[in-house]
Amino acid sequence: MWIYARIPQVTITGPTDTYTHGDRELAFHSCKICGCITHWENLALEGPDARMAVNLRLADPDVMASVPVRYFDGADSWRFVDAPLAGHAQQQAYQADT
Numbered sequence: 001m002w003i004y005a006r007i008p009q010v011t012i013t014g015p016t017d018t019y020t021h022g023d024r025e026l027a028f029h030s031c032k033i034c035g036c037i038t039h040w041e042n043l044a045l046e047g048p049d050a051r052m053a054v055n056l057r058l059a060d061p062d063v064m065a066s067v068p069v070r071y072f073d074g075a076d077s078w079r080f081v082d083a084p085l086a087g088h089a090q091q092q093a094y095q096a097d098t
Contacts, residue, residue, distance in 0.1 A: 003053065003054050004051060005051070005053075006048065008050075010039070010052060012038065012039060012054075014031065015031075016030060016031060016039075024043065025043050026042060029041070038055055039052055039053060040052060040053050
């Protein structure tokens with residue numbers, strides 16, 4: 001599950017390794033300790049339009065549960081829909097064991 005934001009809206013703490021390939025427009029960052037992909041940045045855009053995506057699966061489960069999910073129909077209408085489409089896998093937020 002990825003969350004998308006403008007780069008100035010996000011703060012990443014901790015050391016990462018960076019990987020780029022091809023046209024070098026995307027930089028993929030991974031945790032130096034565990035190797036998981038933490039986020040990617042769009043290097044082709046600068047200023048207020050610069051965007052990034054953060055791997056929300058690495059976040060605290062309570063944080064994940066509080067993030068609103070918007071479903072996007074990228075297969076047909078190219079619009080956001082109010083609920084998952086029939087026959088499509090649904091995103092699940094993981095709850096911490098209590």
